[in-house]
Amino acid sequence: xxxxxxxxxxxxxxxxxxxxxxxxxxxxxxxxxxxxxxxxxxxxxxxxxxxxxxxxxxxxxxxxxxxxxxxxxxxxxxxxxxxxxxxxxxxxxxxxxxxxxxxxxxxxxxxxxxxxxxxxxxxxxxxxxxxxxxxxxxxxxxxxxxxxxxxxxxxxxxxxxxxxxxxxxxxxxxxxxxxxxxxxxxxxxxxxxxxxxxxxxxxxxxxxxxxxxxxxxxxxxxxxx
Numbered sequence: 001x002x003x004x005x006x007x008x009x010x011x012x013x014x015x016x017x018x019x020x021x022x023x024x025x026x027x028x029x030x031x032x033x034x035x036x037x038x039x040x041x042x043x044x045x046x047x048x049x050x051x052x053x054x055x056x057x058x059x060x061x062x063x064x065x066x067x068x069x070x071x072x073x074x075x076x077x078x079x080x081x082x083x084x085x086x087x088x089x090x091x092x093x094x095x096x097x098x099x100x101x102x103x104x105x106x107x108x109x110x111x112x113x114x115x116x117x118x119x120x121x122x123x124x125x126x127x128x129x130x131x132x133x134x135x136x137x138x139x140x141x142x143x144x145x146x147x148x149x150x151x152x153x154x155x156x157x158x159x160x161x162x163x164x165x166x167x168x169x170x171x172x173x174x175x176x177x178x179x180x181x182x183x184x185x186x187x188x189x190x191x192x193x194x195x196x197x198x199x200x201x202x203x204x205x206x207x208x209x210x211x212x213x214x215x216x217x218x219x220x221x222x223x224x225x
Contacts, residue, residue, distance in 0.1 A: 033183035034099055038090050038150065038171040045088040047078035049163065055088055057167075063104050064135060064167040074106050074167035086164035089151035096173045097146040097197045099183050101125070101139040104168035105132055112165040116154045121147030135167075140181060144198040173197065188215030 043055035055075050062073040077086035098120060105113045110131045118125040118139050125141035150171055156162040174183035179200040187195035189210040190202035199214075206215035 033178040034172040034174055036170040037092050037094075037096050037173050038169055041093060042091045043089065045075060045077060045164075046086050047081075047083040049076040049078050052076035055090075058088065058169050059090055060168075062168065064107050074165060077164045079163050082162065084159070084162045085153070085155055086162070087151060087153040088164060088166075088169075089149055090169060090171070092148050092150065092171060095121075095146055095148045096171070097144070098125075098141065098150075099172045099174050099181060099197070100141070101150065102136060102168075102170040102172065103132075103139060103152075103166055104136050106165050106167050107135050109165055110135065111161065112154075112163060114158075115156045116152055116164065119151040119153065120145045121149055123147070188212070190215055 038059045039061055040056075041059055043059060045055040051072065052075060057073045058075045060073065064073065075088055077083045077088075101118060103113070113128050114131050115128070117127045120141070123145055125145055126139045128139075150169070152164065152166070152169070154162070154164045172183070174180070174197040176194040177187050179185050179187060179195055179197045185200060187200060188202060189207040191204045191207050193204060195202050195214065201213050202215045206212070209219050211217050211219055
């Protein structure tokens, strides 16, 4: 390999290592700062396909791997009789401010996520127009939404492939003390309670000695309240 080629190889390797570190850091922050409120909650769906007889397999914490038998941890709506407008939903039990949603598609069948819509309490969160490039993908609502029922519908434009088939749905909510789309921002000095998990604002104002909508700014010397 030429000197120029070796230099380019080292630069590329360094860049890839930096990207890996950034991805791992983001993942660790997400795991520490957010909680999956859909885990083991009550589900329902429009129809069932053969042995895929429970919608709860999409919130049981098991994500798909390479083993074919693991596909039975997915949900699958009926093909015969035809369910051309299939749906699945989870009841979170309470109203939550949703940060984002992670969906695991079925490996080898990611095209079955095309033309699906994610809905939170009857308000559209996001519509999936093309097949995801990976089994695991995140959905960020086009506007901040709070709700109790997360529903996923599919109205396929391809009449020969209309079923809804996915393996896990995770609904992420920021833990107390964190806010923002990635739950990576810390609340300020709020009085009596945590901040709003979307905006970071303090509902009851700031602790003494702090000011601003998010209570991150100290009061100037000679002032109080």
